[in-house]
Amino acid sequence: MSPIRRLLPTAYCLLLATLPGCGPAPLATFGVNTEGRDPSKLGRTEIEAIHETIAESFGTPDVPELPDEARLDRALLGEAAGPIAGDRQGRQRGLYRQHCAACHDLSGGGAGPHARLLGTYPMDFRLGQFKYTSTRDGGKPVRRDLERTLAGGLPGTAMPSFARLPQEQIDALVEYVIYLSVRGEAERAVAGLVLDEGEYLPLDEYLVEDEAITPVAEQWKKADSLVVDEAEALRAAPPLDTADRRAASVERGRVLFESPNAQCTTCHGPEGRGDGEQQELYDDWNKLKKGVSDEQTRALAERFALPLVRLRARNFHEGIFRGGDRPIDVYWRIHVGLKGTPMPSSGPDSSTEGVFSPAEIWDVANFVLSLSGN
Numbered sequence: 001m002s003p004i005r006r007l008l009p010t011a012y013c014l015l016l017a018t019l020p021g022c023g024p025a026p027l028a029t030f031g032v033n034t035e036g037r038d039p040s041k042l043g044r045t046e047i048e049a050i051h052e053t054i055a056e057s058f059g060t061p062d063v064p065e066l067p068d069e070a071r072l073d074r075a076l077l078g079e080a081a082g083p084i085a086g087d088r089q090g091r092q093r094g095l096y097r098q099h100c101a102a103c104h105d106l107s108g109g110g111a112g113p114h115a116r117l118l119g120t121y122p123m124d125f126r127l128g129q130f131k132y133t134s135t136r137d138g139g140k141p142v143r144r145d146l147e148r149t150l151a152g153g154l155p156g157t158a159m160p161s162f163a164r165l166p167q168e169q170i171d172a173l174v175e176y177v178i179y180l181s182v183r184g185e186a187e188r189a190v191a192g193l194v195l196d197e198g199e200y201l202p203l204d205e206y207l208v209e210d211e212a213i214t215p216v217a218e219q220w221k222k223a224d225s226l227v228v229d230e231a232e233a234l235r236a237a238p239p240l241d242t243a244d245r246r247a248a249s250v251e252r253g254r255v256l257f258e259s260p261n262a263q264c265t266t267c268h269g270p271e272g273r274g275d276g277e278q279q280e281l282y283d284d285w286n287k288l289k290k291g292v293s294d295e296q297t298r299a300l301a302e303r304f305a306l307p308l309v310r311l312r313a314r315n316f317h318e319g320i321f322r323g324g325d326r327p328i329d330v331y332w333r334i335h336v337g338l339k340g341t342p343m344p345s346s347g348p349d350s351s352t353e354g355v356f357s358p359a360e361i362w363d364v365a366n367f368v369l370s371l372s373g374n
């Protein structure tokens with residue numbers, strides 16, 4: 001073979017690699033979540049151990065892997081993961097990077113390039129908490145809850161509606177959000193084992209499974225059994241077939257809303273304008289950045305990708321309900337609360353009777369909706 005012929009394939013490859021879309025794409029990796037940790041206490045060996053341990057079970061953003069306990073659908077995950085592309089069957093791939101990563105970040109950490117500009121940050125899925133759910137006992141969301149969030153978006157925040165996407169793509173994205181969340185929570189647990197408990201490296205595979213993966217996977221599995229069923233809830237709803245009956249429900253709701261043990265007014269204010277005496281409100285993502293003094297808060301803030309933001313209780317007169325403005329949506333918010341926020345659960349669950357009975361929750365929901373003119 002002449003030297004030229006031998007060189008040709010190499011030259012061809014080099015040419016290909018310089019064309020956009022040709023050649024191997026750079027491999028995407030998940031950065032290790034070190035948020036909130038003192039940088040001077042993060043050794044390279046430990047960080048690498050966390051990275052490798054988690055990659056072993058969960059793979060990479062291009063090729064997600066799954067521990068069996070997670071019970072996630074591989075085909076759906078494959079559609080949402082990876083770089084943006086179409087496959088041979090004409091199916092769209094890389095849905096998460098196409099639609100979500102600019103805000104939620106590749107890792108699901110919520111500090112994507114757009115996040116800093118927003119007053120309400122994109123959700124950091126790695127904490128494993130979701131605000132708009134239908135599950136009691138502080139449960140994880142069910143797929144239906146996440147689908148509803150994707151379909152409706154979250155009005156009043158930057159989170160857009162994806163209602164125009166076909167159902168299969170929504171299913172794939174929901175699956176991928178759960179994947180990122182399980183992965184992120186497991187990673188935090190592994191970091192705890194390595195950095196706080198000083199476990200020997202490399203970590204024992206069974207220890208990781210028992211302490212970091214199974215407990216999280218179990219919570220997701222359990223969510224289905226914790227749903228506050230819509231049809232059942234509706235059976236407790238008062239009839240609103242006449243103006244008088246509606247007015248009576250709203251009036252009962254107003255009295256309950258103002259009742260001291262319900263606490264609604266301490267945050268939402270006496271008229272539901274979001275101006276209650278409790279103004280120092282933070283969600284769980286921001287609470288971590290709050291020190292006891294301003295100085296400590298400033299020092300802590302440097303350990304996080306995004307600055308501290310305060311949470312505001314909703315002003316119902318603005319008529320914006322992030323979790324949806326159907327009566328059942330507002331019912332769920334009051335019954336199970338907004339997880340990861342100070343907004344409490346007021347309905348019955350498996351350990352308490354709740355502040356309100358289901359019928360009372362409907363009255364309060366009707367009152368809240370009446371303030372917004374809905």
Ligand code: HEC
Pocket residue numbers: 096099100101102103104114118120121122123129130131132133146149150154157158159160162173174177
């Ligand atoms: C323009 C920015 C933006 C884009 C794009 C975006 N989100 Fe969001 N997302 C947000 C914001 C802001 C929140 C609100 C967080 C909050 O209320 O604390 C949010 C919240 C969420 C939540 C949490 C809902 C809950 O119950 O707490 C989920 C799930 C979610 N987004 C999924 C997605 C998915 C999947 C995509 C892509 C298909 C996406 N988002 C695209 C900004 C965005």
Ligand code: HEC
Pocket residue numbers: 131257262263264265266267268278281283311312313314320321322323324330333334338341342343344346364368
């Ligand atoms: C400790 C403070 C606190 C108390 C008590 C409280 N809330 Fe809230 N509530 C909040 C905060 C904060 C939010 C917004 C959370 C967010 O945006 O992440 C909220 C949001 C809501 C929402 C809006 C949901 C949406 O879809 O946008 C409703 C409805 C609501 N609260 C009703 C009530 C009712 C009714 C009560 C009394 C039973 C109550 N809240 C008690 C703090 C509170």
